[in-house]
Structures are given as structure tokens and as C-alpha cells.
Amino acid sequence: MQTVLISGGGIAGPVLAHWLRRHGFAPTVIERAPGRRPGGQAVDIRGVALDVVERMGLLEQVRGLRTRMRGMSVLDPDGREIDRSTEATFSSGRLDSEDVEVLREDLVEVVYEHTRPHVEYLFGDTVTALDEDGSGVRVDFAHAAPRTFDLVVGADGLHSTVRRLAFGPEEDFVHHLGSYLSVFGADNFLALQDWQMWLRAGDTGFGIMPVRDNTELRIAFGFESEPLAPALRDGGALRQLVVDKLASMRWEGARLAEAARKAPDFYCDAMAQIRMDHWSRGRVALLGDAGYCPSPLSGQGTSLALVGAHVLADSLARAGGDHRAAYARYERRMRPYVTLNQALATENPGGPASEESVAHAKNAMSLDS
Template sequence: MQTVLISGGGIAGPVLAYWLHRHGFKVTVVERAPHPRPGGQAVDVRGVALDVVERMNLLEQARRVRTRMRGMSILDPEGREIDRSTEVAFSSGRLDSDDIELLREDLVRMVYEHTRTEVEYLFGDSVTALDENETGVRVDFAHGASRSFDLVIGADGLHSTVRRLAFGPEGRFAHHLGSYLSVFSAENFLALDDWQVWLRDGDAGFGIMSVSDNTELRVAFGFQSAPLASGLRGGGALRQLVVDKLASLRWEGSRLAKAAREAPDFYCDAMARIQMDCWSRGRVALLGDAGYCPSPLSGQGTSLALVGAHVLADCLARAHGDHRAAYARYERRMRPFVTLNQALATENPGGPASEASLTHAKNAFSLDA
């Protein structure tokens, strides 16, 4: 039985763990956080990614916890409504679509609960070194004892440690897209009822939607910026930058700034795309954002992670122990799909890609090809 270490306990890693376990692999998932991470924006499961969720027997559960948006309002910088729609929402597309929008934390929890009894999870730890030899990879951890695995998969996001250790510095592969995104939760002080509002004020703007039966808001705040100095990306400096930018908004700036300052699930990171010539090196391979992050601007990061996990597991199962052949097949199958979906992020700067482009990209793959 081949052993596989997956770094990253978000969406891509546990979904891969599910499929690898189904194919007879012994799987360990290591996650830096002490438990499945709460918070995060609403994510979309679209097109062929719905087939992956259905094959995991999670589709009905996902539909039960999906967002129930009735529509959206577009506001001017003073908060006056200038347009509205009950057919389309910027966060999810057409409201009558079969695609599913749900909170990231709900999808993470769902997949974790679906795999926790069959997969070994190491929470509160992380990979610090990889040493590959002819028979496997020796992995050092920040806290646990070193262990050896047949294969290592990096599913640890935009700032992947596995990618850095196996392929080199992030700067070789990350392409900044000119802005940053902050996501945090707040009390529903706007009294939104299954509704979302969108506003742009200068080089900043936000989308706010009601979630959790309208008991709270999920705020997605974006602002244009060149890459920030490394000192601003850690600790409280980045949060303070976001708080200050929110406070300068003309509508609800003070309440949004207060919410960002106090949010326990505050998140902020660059809008960036990861582009690599190869997603594997030796016994190590990359999955999802670690290898081909399309940025939140594409709206397809979750779908790429779901499809990529299914394909990688299938390729490893068919290869009968030949990881080089498996990784090569994984890349051949996934790269055209990744390229199409990454292109959505920059098709329409400042706005979503066209409905036609999204429809083509989300369906441009067959799991059984």
C-alpha cells in the first residue's frame, strides 16, 4: 500500500485524500491550523466540479447549505442604489443556475467529516523539509517526528511551503494581478435578507452578502495595490492597512472598519495567479492553488481544486506505482482546463468574465476522458 502525505487541509487536500483512500492508498493530511479553518468567502462549485461532489455523495448536502441569494444591489460611493438584479449576483452568477455557491467553511467541514475516520489528520503542524531518495520522501515537521512517505502532494495554497521546498521561491511562479482581497465576517448591521450589495469608491470596493440565515455578513473588500512590502504582509500591519482603507469609504466606512478590526476570521492576501511549467518534481506534486491558483478573480479556484483532486487520484491509481507516469498524465489532462479557467481572471479587468466564457471554461473537461 503506497503512503501519501498531503500538505494542506482546506478543500483540495481532503478531497484528494478521499479519492486516494478509495483507490487503496494510505493517506495522511497535515494542516498548519489547529482544526478545520473557519471563515473565508463564499465559493462556487460549477460545471464538471459538481460531478466530483456528486461522486463523493455530497451533492445533496452541499445543496442544503448553499447560499440563497434573492439578488443584489449596486451602490454608488454614497450608498445610493444605482442598479439591482434578481437574476444575477456577482458572487455566483445566474441565480437560476445548477451551480452551487456555499461558504468555504461549510465545504471544508463537509469534506473533513466525510474523510476523518479513514484519513490520518495532523492538525497544528506543517512541513519544514523534504529529502527525497530512491524509495520515498523523508519529511520533517515543525512539531512532529520525521516520517517517510512514498509520495508528497502540496495542496497548501497560494503560499505553498511544499512548492517552495521542492521547486524554489514563490517569486518565480506568482504573478501579482494588481490588487488585494480581504474577507471577514460581521454582524448583519445592514439587515440584509438573502441579499448582497456591491460598491466601488475610488480604487477600493466591496461586496457584502448575508449568510447563516441572515445572522451575519460576509464582507469581501478589495483594493488596488502593487505588491506590498514583506513587512506589511504579516502580523497586524496588513489588518491595520485594511481597517484604514475601509474607514476612508464614504458609506458605512466606520462600521466596516470596526468589523475588520474585531473579526476573528480576518483574511487578506494578494490577488495573484500561480503559473508553472511543471507541477511535479520527483515524488512531489502540486494540486489546486499551490500549482495553478487562478486567483479569486476567476471564481474558479474551488472547482479547479475539486477536479484536480479527482484527476490526480485517478492518474495515481491507474499508474500502479509509477508516479512519474501518473504525474505526467495528470498534467496532460488538467493543463488545458487550468489555462481556460485562469484566463477568466483577466478577461474583464474590474469585473467578472462574460457568462459565455465562464460557461465554456467550467464545462471544458470530462472526468471519464
């Protein structure tokens, strides 16, 4: 039984662990955080990614957790409504679509609980070194004793440690898209009822949606910026930058700034894509955002993670122990799909991609091909 270390306990890693276990591998998932990460934006499961969830036996459970929006308002900088829709929202697309929008933390919890009985999880630790030889990869950890695995997969996001250790500096692969995104939760101080609000003012803007039966808000705040200096990318400085930008906004700026200042689930990072010529080197491969992050602007990061996990596990299962052949098949199958979905992020700067482009990209492969 081949052993596989998967770095990253979000969505891509545990889904890969599910499929590897089903194919007879022994997966171990390591996650830097002490447990499942709370918070995060609503994410979309679209097209062929829904087939992955269905084959896991989780589709009905996930559908039961979907967001329930009636529509959205678009506001001017003073909070006056300038447009509205009861047919679509910017976060999820058409409301009558078969696609499913859920909170990221809910999807993480569902997949974790589904895999926990059969997968080894190591929380609160991280990979610090990889040393490959002809028989495996010796992995050093920040806390646990070193272990050797047959294969290693980096599913550890935009700032992947595995990618840095195996392929080189992040700067060689990251392509900044000119903005940053912050996501955080708050009490529903706007009393929104299954209704989103979107506002843009110059080079900043936000979307607000109610969650948890309208008891909470999830706020996504974006601002245009070139890559920030390293001193500004640390958690405290970045949070203060977001607080200051929100405080300068005319409509609800003070309350939004205070929510950002207090939020225990505060998140902020660059809108960026990872573009690489190859997603594997030796016994190490990359999955999801670690190898081909499309950025939240595409709306397809979760779908790429789900589909990529299925295809990688399937490729390994078919390869009869030949990881080189497996990784090559994985890349052949995934790259056209990744390319189309990454393109969604840049098709319409400042707005969503067309419905036609999304429909084409989300269905651009078959799990059985």
C-alpha cells in the same frame, strides 16, 4: 499500499485523500492550523466540479448548504443604488444556475467529516524539509517526528511550503494581478435579507452578503495595489491597512472598519495566480492553488481544487505505482482546463468574465476522458 503525505487541510487536500483512499492508497493530511479554518468567502462549485462532489456522494448535502440570494444592489460611493438584479449576483452568477455557491468553511467541514473516519489528519504542524531518494521522501515536521512517504502532494495554497521546498522561491511562480482581497465576518448590522450589496469607489470596493439565515454578514473588500512590502504583509499591519482604507469610505466606512478591526476570521492576501511549467518534481506534486491558483477573480479556485484532486488520484490509480507516468497524465489532462479557468480572472479587468466564457471553462473537461 502506497503512503501519500498531503500538505493542506482545506478543500483540495481532503478531497484528494478521499479519492486516494478509495483507490487503495494510505493518505495522511497535515494542516498548519490547529483545526479546520473558519471564515472565508462564499465559493462556487461549477460544471465538472459538481460531478466530483456527486461521485463523492455529497452533492445533496452540499446543495442543502448553498447560499440563498434573491439578488443584489450596486451602489455609488454614497450608498445610493445605481443598479440592481434579481437574476444574478457578482459572487455566484445567475441565480437559476445549477452551479452551487456555499461558504468555504461549510464545504471544508463537509469534506472533513466525510473523510475523517478513514484518513489520518495531523493538525497544528507543518512540513519543514523534504529529502527524496529512490524509495521515498523523508519528511521533517515542525513538531512531529520525521517520517518517510512514497509520495508527497502540496495542496497548501498560494503560499505553499511544499512548493517552496521542492521547486524554489514563491517569487519564481507568483503573478500579481494588481489588487488585494480581504474577507471577514460581522453581525448583520445592515439587516440584509438574502440580498447582496456591491460598491466601488475609485481603487477600492466591496461586496456584502448575509449568511447564516441572515444573522451574519460576510464582507469582501478589495483594493488596487502593487505587491506590498514584506513589512506590510504581516497580519497586524495588513489588517490596519484594510481598517484605514475602509474608514475613509463614505458609505458605512466607520462600521465596516470597526468590523474589520474586530473580526476573528480576518483574512487578507494578494490577488495573484501561480503559473508553473510543471506541477511535479520527482515524487512531489502540487494540487490546487499550490500549483495553479487562478485567484478569486476567476471564481474557479474551488472547482480547480475539486477536479484536480479527482484527476490526480485517478492518474495515480491507473499508473500501477509509476508516479512519473501518473504525474505526467495528471498534467496532460488538467493543463488545458487550468489555462481556460485562469483566463477568467483577466478577461474583464474590474468585473466578472462573460457568462459564455465561464460556461466554456467550467465544462472544459470530462472526468471520464
